[in-house]
Amino acid sequence: MKRKINQFTFQNWMKNFKGICRQLIIPFTIFQAIRTFIFPTTLDVLLLTLFIILALAFHYDWI
Structure with missing residues (x-):
């Protein structure tokens, strides 16, 4: 018997x-920027x- 998925x-x-994701994207972006400047x-x-694109998408509610 298949179970229905509750939408x-x-x-x-x-x-x-x-x-x-919205809470974690800024710290990941800052860490990645520091890492990119060093290596x-x-x-x-x-x-x-x-x-950066994901952070902008979350900020402007594109996603």
Whole structure:
């Protein structure tokens, strides 16, 4: 017997996950910026760019 997924529970879970990501993106971005200035590699620059885009998306509610 298949169990139905409750859409309201799923939405609450996604809201909680989004809230956690929103709180953690700024510290990760600051840490990555410091790391990029000390040891600049291509991967560090790409991660920093991704974190900045995600931080802007959360700030302006694009996500």
